[in-house]
Structure formats: structure tokens, C-alpha cells
Amino acid sequence: MDQPVRIRLEPLGEVIEVASGTPLKDVLFLRGVEFPCGGHGRCKRCRIKVLAGNLPIAAAEESLLSPGELAEGWRLACHARPETAVTLEVAQWETAILADDSTFDFTPGEGLGIAVDLGTTTLVAQLLDLSTGRTLAVSSTLNPQATCGADIMSRVQYAVLENGQHRLEAFIRGAIGRLIRNLLQGWTGPEAPPVRRITIVGNTVMHHLFCGIDVTPLSRVPFEPVRDGLEVFRATDLGWEIAGDAPVNFLPCLGGFVGSDILAGFLATRMQESDALVGLIDLGTNGEIAFGTRDRIICASTAAGPAFEGGLISMGMRASTGAITEVTASDGGLQCRVIGNASPRGICGSGLVDAVAVGLEHGYVQPNGRLPGPSHRFPLCPPVELTQGDIRQLQLAKGAVAAGIRIILARLGASPSDVQRVYLAGAFGNYINRTSARRIGLIDFPNDVVEPAGNTALLGAKLALFTPDIDFASIRARVQHIVLSADPNFEEIYVGEMGFPTA
Numbered sequence: 105m106d107q108p109v110r111i112r113l114e115p116l117g118e119v120i121e122v123a124s125g126t127p128l129k130d131v132l133f134l135r136g137v138e139f140p141c142g143g144h145g146r147c148k149r150c151r152i153k154v155l156a157g158n159l160p161i162a163a164a165e166e167s168l169l170s171p172g173e174l175a176e177g178w179r180l181a182c183h184a185r186p187e188t189a190v191t192l193e194v195a196q197w198e199t200a201i202l203a204d205d206s207t208f209d210f211t212p213g214e215g216l217g218i219a220v221d222l223g224t225t226t227l228v229a230q231l232l233d234l235s236t237g238r239t240l241a242v243s244s245t246l247n248p249q250a251t252c253g254a255d256i257m258s259r260v261q262y263a264v265l266e267n268g269q270h271r272l273e274a275f276i277r278g279a280i281g282r283l284i285r286n287l288l289q290g291w292t293g294p295e296a297p298p299v300r301r302i303t304i305v306g307n308t309v310m311h312h313l314f315c316g317i318d319v320t321p322l323s324r325v326p327f328e329p330v331r332d333g334l335e336v337f338r339a340t341d342l343g344w345e346i347a348g349d350a351p352v353n354f355l356p357c358l359g360g361f362v363g364s365d366i367l368a369g370f371l372a373t374r375m376q377e378s379d380a381l382v383g384l385i386d387l388g389t390n391g392e393i394a395f396g397t398r399d400r401i402i403c404a405s406t407a408a409g410p411a412f413e414g415g416l417i418s419m420g421m422r423a424s425t426g427a428i429t430e431v432t433a434s435d436g437g438l439q440c441r442v443i444g445n446a447s448p449r450g451i452c453g454s455g456l457v458d459a460v461a462v463g464l465e466h467g468y469v470q471p472n473g474r475l476p477g478p479s480h481r482f483p484l485c486p487p488v489e490l491t492q493g494d495i496r497q498l499q500l501a502k503g504a505v506a507a508g509i510r511i512i513l514a515r516l517g518a519s520p521s522d523v524q525r526v527y528l529a530g531a532f533g534n535y536i537n538r539t540s541a542r543r544i545g546l547i548d549f550p551n552d553v554v555e556p557a558g559n560t561a562l563l564g565a566k567l568a569l570f571t572p573d574i575d576f577a578s579i580r581a582r583v584q585h586i587v588l589s590a591d592p593n594f595e596e597i598y599v600g601e602m603g604f605p606t607a
């Protein structure tokens with residue numbers, strides 16, 4: 105290597121060494137940073153901030169970034185080539201990744217355990233003391249597979265059409281191995297007890313790509329996996345050096361694209377033991393819905409797409425600095441809450457739901473989704489606004505979720521008023537305003553029935569560490585997976601649910 109340069113990447117705290125002058129784009133691309141305009145300097149979404157050290161300003165950056173931004177240390181990763189040691193903050197990594205700090209009942213064991221939530225967009229791992237149940241360390245990162253496609257179908261296409269299955273597998277095994285190394289490097293005691301077991305949960309595509317199972321069956325009708333059960337490895341099988349060569353369990357899927365993240369959600373909410381009718385809704389990059397009781401649960405995935413994470417929205421972004429996260433109306437105008445008290449630069453999912461709910465109340469958005477007025481735009485807080493196309497994207501997404509709920513409840517012979525509790529899983533579920541979600545017809549249950557449940561996937565993965573003999577077969581036997589689009593009434597219900605309630 106030419107003269108090595110040490111780069112520290114915040115807020116993940118990762119330290120790397122590269123040859124002097126290496127394009128930062130190549131380095132960050134492998135770590136999941138997106139370059140939406142292909143690195144041509146048009147979108148400014150690859151912004152990085154120099155926290156320590158020096159990163160010379162490229163000529164193109166002088167015209168793309170304001171003098172104030174340059175003075176604050178902002179640069180564009182697609183133009184940067186560090187030549188000396190530097191500490192950088194990667195703006196895309198500011199996204200708050202939801203871990204889990206809930207307390208839970210457990211039977212004490214021995215040694216350490218590691219739980220991993222393998223999400224389409226983010227990865228979170230926690231190190232636990234199995235004797236006390238305490239969380240000793242947390243580590244998170246973006247899923248590096250995102251460089252090959254933002255959502256699960258584009259990953260499947262990349263694997264099948266571009267022969268990328270092995271690359272995706274190497275990305276994810278490597279990333280989780282690094283997360284685990286980070287967790288264990290933080291150990292400060294005399295000598296770390298051995299890691300007894302590692303539990304991983306994720307949707308079906310993540311399950312297949314991690315476990316090395318061909319995703320081709322997931323690329324075509326009927327989109328059913330041929331092998332989606334519990335997969336057991338040793339750490340060394342995966343190239344991970346962990347004292348004791350701990351067993352690694354990837355928990356089983358439930359059918360179609362509904363994976364062990366939802367199964368773990370059952371463990372976290374004890375839905376599979378409930379006498380009353382309850383639901384679990386997880387709206388992330390992929391949308392999953394389950395309703396049922398201890399006797400029978402029906403689950404489905406929805407084609408909700410990434411709209412609830414800001415994807416496909418013209419000024420959409422994840423919930424990081426500069427994102428509008430709440431919108432309210434007062435004094436005849438709109439008030440926006442912006443993450444980090446920064447100037448608004450986009451809108452995330454919870455802000456989008458709020459904005460449309462407020463827009464419906466005050467006539468900025470019509471019940472059929474039309475934006476009145478000649479411009480067909482809905483200005484929020486400058487420069488952020490919603491376009492007619494944005495409203496359509498939200499209608500498609502919320503229509504798919506609402507239709508999914510209706511079809512599942514109809515199959516169970518139940519109505520919304522029979523549902524005693526609806527758990528909203530994941531970051532979006534945690535931050536969404538329940539009144540706004542009901543106002544737009546996304547989750548049409550009374551507020552006191554709906555409960556934000558946090559990262560149920562991670563909590564369920566932790567619970568599985570303490571109970572290695574969970575009878576997954578018995579749970580899976582009571583769960584029926586359905587394909588929503590195959591329901592004879594799907595089209596009619598979906599189209600009906602795309603409109604907004606009138607009041």
C-alpha cells in the first residue's frame with residue numbers, strides 16, 4: 105500500500121486504513137453509503153463533515169457547497185481523496201438506528217450471547233450477559249447490500265440477474281462479523297466469558313442471502329421459498345473468529361417474504377400466546393402484517409415499498425438531521441419539527457404522514473389525493489414541499505397496508521372492532537403520530553388500541569438466546585401466510601383504500 109492514511113468514520117466509530125489519495129467514494133460505497141446521483145456532484149446526498157484533520161476542498165465542491173458549509177467542514181464524499189489522517193462524520197449514518205432496551209423475563213444461563221436484527225437497511229447487534237440479562241454493548245451499521253439495491257426485490261434481482269448472490273452473502277456475513285468484533289472489542293473485564301450462542305433474525309430475503317440459499321424462487325410467482333427453516337452454523341463456517349466457535353442460529357421464516365423478524369416479534373409481544381385478537385405491523389423498507397390469536401395467526405407482506413422511510417418521495421429522506429419529522433397547523437400556518445434543529449432539507453415517513461393528515465384537515469389535500477391550485481404542490485417548510493406524485497406514492501403505500509389489514513381480518517372472520525391490541529414495530533411505528541396515521545386511513549384503530557412496540561425483532565432475538573429450545577414448529581404450524589394480491593377482492597379493496605377518509 106502507498107503511504108497508509110488512517111480514517112475514522114463517525115458516528116459508527118469505525119477506523120480504516122487506505123492508501124493516500126484513495127477515492128473516499130470507493131471506501132464508503134462498500135460500507136453502505138448511497139451515492140444517488142452516481143457521484144456526479146448533483147445531489148449533495150453524500151455529504152461528509154470533517155471533524156478532525158484536513159480534507160482539501162476539490163474545485164467542484166466550491167460551486168456545489170456554500171462558503172458557510174465549506175467553512176463548517178462539509179465536503180462531498182464523491183469528490184474526496186484523503187491524503188492525511190482525518191475523522192469524518194458521514195451524514196447518511198446520522199439515521200437513528202432503533203435498538204432495544206426493554207426489560208424482560210428470562211431464565212439465567214452462562215456466558216455471553218449476541219442477538220442480531222438483520223434489516224434490509226440497518227443492522228443492529230447487542231451483546232448480552234446471559235447470567236444477568238444485561239445488555240453489555242450495542243453496535244449498528246447500515247446493511248452494505250444496499251449498494252446493490254434499496255429494497256428486497258432489487259436485491260433478489262441483483263442476485264439472480266447479475267449473478268450477485270455470493271457478493272451479497274459476503275457483504276452481509278462480513279458486516280455482521282465486524283459488528284460482533286466491535287461488540288467483543290469493547291469488553292473491559294479481566295477475561296471475557298465465552299460466547300454461548302448467536303441468534304439472527306431477518307426477512308426471508310435476508311435469511312436466504314445470509315444462509316447461502318438460492319433466492320431464485322423468490323424472484324417469480326408464487327414467490328414462495330423452498331427452504332426457510334431454522335439454519336444453524338458455527339462461527340468458523342462464516343469466517344468469524346470467536347473464542348469457543350459459538351453456534352449461530354438464523355431463526356425460521358413464516359412464509360413468503362415474512363421472515364423471522366416477525367416471528368421474533370411474536371416472541372417479543374407474546375402474540376402467539378394471546379387469547380384476544382391482536383396484530384403486529386412492521387412498516388420498514390418492507391411492510392409486514394400479522395393478526396391472530398394463540399389458535400391461528402395470518403400474516404402477509406405488503407407492496408408498501410419504502411415510502412414510509414422517505415423512499416420514492418421527491419424530498420424524502422431517512423430520519424436523520426434536517427428531516428421534517430412532525431407537522432402541525434397553528435396560527436394559520438404550518439409548523440415543522442426538524443431533527444437536529446437544523447434547516448429542513450427533506451421529510452421522513454412520520455413527517456409525511458403528519459403533513460398529509462394536516463393537509464386533509466385544512467384543505468391543502470383533497471380526499472381523492474388531489475393537491476388543489478395551479479401548482480399542484482403542497483409547501484411545508486421551505487424549501488421542503490410535497491408534489492402530486494408524492495401524495496400518489498403515499499396513497500399506494502397506505503392503500504396496500506390498509507388493504508392487507510382488511511383482507512387478513514376478513515379471513516379471520518373478524519372486524520377492526522374485535523382487535524384488542526395492535527403492536528407497531530420498528531422505527532416508523534415508534535415515531536409515527538397515531539392520530540395522523542388514523543386520519544389518513546393507514547392504521548384505522550383507536551389510539552388506545554395501538555401500541556408502539558420498539559424493535560420487536562431484536563427483542564425477540566434476545567429472548568431466543570435465553571430459550572434455545574423454543575418449539576418453532578408449533579408456532580409455524582399455527583401461522584398461515586397469504587399472498588394478498590391473490591385474494592379475489594384485493595384489487596377492489598386496494599383501490600378503495602387508496603383514497604383518504606373524508607373526516
Ligand code: FES
Nearest residue numbers: 141145147148182
Ligand atoms: S453522490 Fe451526488 S453529490 Fe455526491
